[in-house]
Amino acid sequence: MKATKGFFSALGVTDDDSVLQSLVSQTGIPVERLRYYNSTNTAPSGHDLDRICIVANLSPAELFLHMGILDERVLYALRLHAEKVFQIICEDLGDPWPVEGLPKLVFSTDLGRLYQGDCLQLMPHMESDSIDVIFAQPPADLEKLFPDLADSERQANYVMWCETWLQECIRLLKPGGSLFLANEPGLNVLVARYLNHRLVLRHWIAIETERGAAQSGHLQSSHHAVLYYCKGDRPRTFHPERLPREMCPMCKKERYGVSSRGESRRRRKGDIPVIRLSDLWIDITPPTDARQKKAIIGKAPSLKLLDRILELSTDEGDTVFDPFSGTGTSLIVAEVKKRRWVGIVLEAVNEVKERFGNMTMEAALIESFRTERQLLLNWFTLASIADRRR
Template sequence: MSINRLILGDNLEILKTIEADSVDLIYLDPPFFSNRNYEVIWGDAGEVRSFQDRWAGGISHYIDWLKERVEEMHRILKPTGSIFLHCDWHANAYIRVFVLDKVFGEDGFINEFVWKRSSTRSSISKAARKNYDTIFYYAKSKNHIYNQVFMGLSQASKDLYKNKDEKGVYQTVPLLVSGKRNGETGKVWKNIDPNKHGKEGMHWVTTPDKLDEYDRQGLVYFPPKGVTPRLKYYSNQSPGVPLSEIWDDILLVQRHEAIGYPTQKPEALLERIIKMASNEGDTVFDPFAGGGTTIAVADRLNRRWLGVDQSVQAIKVTEFRLQKQTDLFTAPYTVQLHKYDYDMLRYKDAFEFESWIIAQCGGTPQNKKGGDKGIDGKAA
């Protein structure tokens, strides 16, 4: 599979052409089951038709539509690969039970992340405000890629770093903790006997030789007489808080990122997911590229990528974002239309064919190197 490609077309048809076990990470933000017309954001006639068809049969139709695609995604994932599916309260329960558990198995479930989109207060009503999205994390096997990532420190934690010296800003943490010990950590250090502190005695957090090393490095703070020494802990030593399932530290899209896409996701959200479940050089796939956030972030993080969308404007906007961050070290990429089989098109349902042909006539994306692309990907 050639990579670093933007493809205009139906993701189901394109998924069927991708080799099995070839992708490391899939992030998909499919249209939510919200029946809201903001999802038809670019005004492409093909999008309008797809939007109307998707919900023609209600939730069961939507789940069937999504499951068919997720089955293909499971096929193309490497054994070490994983999938992150972004949805909201309208269908998250259905998606987990009838799509992800069915395709990946219940053992494939890793996490259910809750992204708190905003802190705006709800107006008075008979229900609390729904201000979160769900991101399901499933893996193809137990041998999946996982890198520890950290959330930023809370303001309360940052406020603890109120001391400063030539090395930076720091807080102090105890070197003595409760409980007597008879071993090394219970020995006298700097004329301080830990067993004589506290009601029931105390002990050092580490051995005296390591305390000596801390002292040589200038990391031990000796408070006024009568107070036990403490360890200096600098703010630049803390990577943050180990990741939890509640993500309340990533704000909605900020003005400098906004491209006019109502359902656009912030780059920080995708950066966290891509760093967590892939390594440099791995392949990231987004079958609903939309405004191109996944592709732009994957490219910036030195991942290989493949993005698909049926909207001409979505492909063009994604390419524009890539061009803005291009430099001498950026890997090349291509933009193309999907090559369709003649018989497949010939025997399509009339309405499906109409949707397809309108989408193709809506405009043709430009290849980065110049020149329009035809249906078969060759220069027109």
């Protein structure tokens, strides 16, 4: 099943210069703007919408239906006639992304299993309500994913593909289980509507990253988005960390603290100078060690990010699933923290095996995150006790 843009098809035109010039002359809308509406699937508005509807003899609601743009008013009308609508469309609701074959088990430990293949080959064979936490960072290069499609069709097909494997992820999650979806902010927005009707959004977590190349007419991108959802009204496991707070550069004192009741506030005498974990993570720094650099090829998650996510959302013995295991970072962290795990990769099997072969170094690096944090918290607690005695 392939998703296509509906703007030009609704108007009965093609992306041909001679055909579009006729539409331009009838509507007075520049050809560049018409192509923009089609390529981005953006709803026209104002005078443009009025002119297009007159020329095409369509109502705005019918035009938007052709484009797949559904507001709450249209959705309400569809719900009123759900039985009739289903009878009309049921034959077109086949498997949107059929994948044949079975994945191959290529590596295992006492805690986990690694498969090679497509995640859509594996997930239908996994038991429902069996996973505590899913971490997914799908590929974001739409041109590589859909090389045979036009630019105008790639985004719609990407969303359809994401909805296919996300449907399986939701089925696999236990009640109270958590889903962490890491992606570019613009791509996460596209799938959020699908997830919002099936899971409960807990947080949009912003991960500060190295600033990307500045694009003309855009703000400079400097964060990665992680959507944190849970299955049900609250997560079964939730252990937010307390983090050391930054020092004031002028007075060399801590700016913020936590009261005896756990409230974050500007520091007062006797407070512990730490702060509860927020949804802005600025301490997940890019790696400097050569091995770490190799371990996060492209935009793969860092060990520290996965360490925090699993500390937040799992207990020892819980099961973690990563449908896009990449170089195995999530699997390494799960193994070190004694969580059961299931992963699947397309190509990087040898690299994952090599990392498991160097588990001592990986474990030491992960443990250093905990040790560094605990030393700071111990020091801050002692300093707070000393304050109370003054």
